[in-house]
Amino acid sequence: MTQPRRQVIVHDSKDALVDSVAGRFIAEIVSLQSEQSRVSVCLTGGSVGIGVLAAVAASPLRNTINWGRIDLWWGDERWVPAHHADRNAQQAWDALLGSVEVPEANLHAFPAADSGLTLDEAAVKYAEDLRSAAAPGDDAVAFDLLFLGVGPDGHVASLFPRRGELDDAGTVVAIRDSPKPPPERLSLTMPVINKAQRVWLVVAGQDKASALGLALAGASVHLVPVAGVQGQRETIFFVDNDAAVDVPRELIDGND
Numbered sequence: 158m159t160q161p162r163r164q165v166i167v168h169d170s171k172d173a174l175v176d177s178v179a180g181r182f183i184a185e186i187v188s189l190q191s192e193q194s195r196v197s198v199c200l201t202g203g204s205v206g207i208g209v210l211a212a213v214a215a216s217p218l219r220n221t222i223n224w225g226r227i228d229l230w231w232g233d234e235r236w237v238p239a240h241h242a243d244r245n246a247q248q249a250w251d252a253l254l255g256s257v258e259v260p261e262a263n264l265h266a267f268p269a270a271d272s273g274l275t276l277d278e279a280a281v282k283y284a285e286d287l288r289s290a291a292a293p294g295d296d297a298v299a300f301d302l303l304f305l306g307v308g309p310d311g312h313v314a315s316l317f318p319r320r321g322e323l324d325d326a327g328t329v330v331a332i333r334d335s336p337k338p339p340p341e342r343l344s345l346t347m348p349v350i351n352k353a354q355r356v357w358l359v360v361a362g363q364d365k366a367s368a369l370g371l372a373l374a375g376a377s378v379h380l381v382p383v384a385g386v387q388g389q390r391e392t393i394f395f396v397d398n399d400a401a402v403d404v405p406r407e408l409i410d411g412n413d
């Protein structure tokens with residue numbers, strides 16, 4: 158098996174980044190749908206991840222994607238009611254999913270805080286959903302494409318530095334006392350993130366520069382969780398100029 162590809166692509170601004178990634182996303186999904194009957198995509202929360210979805214919605218090419226043949230999952234979720242403004246799935250619906258013909262059955266959102274489940278039961282339920290959609294013998298879906306945002310502390314999904322969840326060998330974890338509000342969340346684990354064929358990280362802002370620079374210079378996953386991210390085929394960091402200031406120059410693949 159060839160070595161997984163890692164790229165850092167720098168954009169002049171956050172707006173340029175989300176527009177470019179939206180275009181690449183549409184092209185990638187159309188290409189994948191020409192090769193396979195269904196495509197699985199794992200979405201992220203965060204302003205840049207949601208910005209990409211809004212840019213997809215604004216694209217005249219958005220319906221070149223066959224929304225009937227794409228399964229959408231989430232990398233993490235805030236433990237809030239189903240239609241709460243802070244909910245990643247609600248933000249994705251508002252930004253894009255409410256504007257395209259994606260069947261309800263294709264949306265695999267985490268249970269919400271008003272689902273009647275406890276936080277721990279919700280984690281178990283999502284793990285069961287991942288397992289039932291996985292290849293035979295596998296414990297979770299191997300996503301064709303998984304998006305991640307990155308926090309100023311290097312967190313991805315809801316996996317934060319120096320926390321036990323980083324070493325969890327399961328598939329879904331319940332998060333309490335999250336450093337990023339709200340305090341209770343649900344998250345995929347690092348093994349499930351890294352099972353994805355393609356991982357696209359979307360990172361903007363000066364406040365991310367240090368964590369990104371540390372991660373790309375080889376810091377440990379416990380210090381900056383983004384350091385532990387590695388897709389099976391590719392890992393692409395889409396960053397704006399502000400977030401790229403501490404990235405070793407030799408790692409930058411040019412500007413989009």
Ligand SMILES: O=C(O)[C@H](O)[C@@H](O)[C@H](O)[C@H](O)COP(=O)(O)O
Binds near residue numbers: 202206305312313
């Ligand atoms: O639920 C969440 O909050 C996100 O999943 C989180 O991991 C986010 O992606 C990062 O905090 C980056 O957020 P920004 O893109 O807004 O910087």
